[in-house]
Amino acid sequence: MEKGRPTKYDPAFIDLAYAYAEGDWESVHNHNHPSVIGFARTLRVARSTIYKWAQEHPDFSDTLEHIGSEQEFTVLDKALVGEYVAPLAKLVLANHDYSDKTQTDHVSSDGSIKISWEG
Secondary structure: OOOOOOOOOOOHHHHHHHHHHHHHHHHOOOOOOOOHHHHHHHHOOOHHHHHHHHHHOHHHHHHHHHHHHHHHHHHHHHHHOOOOOHHHHHHHHHOOOOOOOOEEEEEOOOOOOEEEEEO
16 A cells, blocks of 8 residues: 555546637646646646546546647647747747758768768
């Protein structure tokens, strides 16, 4: 048996997370985009607590994925129309596997030499 304070987790947090992801982040909480830390602040718990709950409750884990995908869409969408500062949007989108790196492969005609460049 694990000692410590009892968890504050409530299955109702799943619905709150979906509501947060789908617009409460902006209209109710006045956040610039949805985020796990923003949702944690909404519930008045630490971000680490949110991730712990996600490990313990698979349904809750799905809601965090939803917050992440809404964050990705929102930041990308607003950056494309100039509503977000590009360097900050780039930083957030890097967490969603976006990159501005390019790779060029140069291969000799006989295939014996291959050089890759990243920039």
